[in-house]
Amino acid sequence: MPFKKLHADIQDKLAYLEISTPTPFQSKSIPVIKSGNNVYCTALKDSGKTTTLILTTLQKLKCEAVGTMPRALVLVENKEKALELYDAFLTYTRHTSLRVYVGHEQLHIDVQKSEIFEGIDILITTPQTMNKLFLFNGVSTSQLKIVSVDDAEFLVHRVTMYNAIMSITQSIKKCQYVLYSEKMHPKLKRFESYFMEFAKTVSI
Numbered sequence: 318m319p320f321k322k323l324h325a326d327i328q329d330k331l332a333y334l335e336i337s338t339p340t341p342f343q344s345k346s347i348p349v350i351k352s353g354n355n356v357y358c359t360a361l362k363d364s365g366k367t368t369t370l371i372l373t374t375l376q377k378l379k380c381e382a383v384g385t386m387p388r389a390l391v392l393v394e395n396k397e398k399a400l401e402l403y404d405a406f407l408t409y410t411r412h413t414s415l416r417v418y419v420g421h422e423q424l425h426i427d428v429q430k431s432e433i434f435e436g437i438d439i440l441i442t443t444p445q446t447m448n449k450l451f452l453f454n455g456v457s458t459s460q461l462k463i464v465s466v467d468d469a470e471f472l473v474h475r476v477t478m479y480n481a482i483m484s485i486t487q488s489i490k491k492c493q494y495v496l497y498s499e500k501m502h503p504k505l506k507r508f509e510s511y512f513m514e515f516a517k518t519v520s521i
Contacts, residue, residue, distance in 0.1 A: 430455035444481035
């Protein structure tokens with residue numbers, strides 16, 4: 318069972334939340350993501366993709382704060398999605414030392430820079446905001462271990478977002494990438510030629 322092989326702190330939190338049985342998608346995807354491969358995860362809504370994203374991010378960071386630079390980056394479509402995911406993360410990170418930070422277009426870039434400088438572990442933001450932060454030296458990507466994209470379909474339909482993620486990934490040296498979507502799209506598949514090298518596909 319995938320949950321049995323997760324960090325003890327995650328297992329304790331799942332027990333507290335009374336979550337004992339993984340969804341079929343979680344059973345299939347968590348071991349593949351844990352292996353460190355780049356992964357395309359495709360499954361319908363309510364398959365457990367967001368929870369998988371959270372659990373595997375915490376697993377990658379071993380449920381503890383380290384240093385000041387972000388070690389996990391989660392990219393989403395907009396401010397609403399960012400805040401929603403932030404709340405979901407807090408359900409699992411409360412009572413841990415992990416520091417989750419959310420950024421978006423409506424928050425002044427200088428405010429984000431100064432708050433990130435204080436030290437964070439997980440950064441949730443949009444591709445455009447992340448790109449702006451990077452261009453203004455507001456965030457370092459040198460310690461990133463995992464980059465996840467939630468509901469990645471938005472990259473297909475919005476050219477500015479697509480271009481932003483291409484720019485961001487060119488600045489990241491070595492990292493695991495996990496893209497979550499309801500179905501595979503040729504434009505997402507194209508990332509294999511750039512940052513999704515040797516990607517595995519998990520589909521339910």
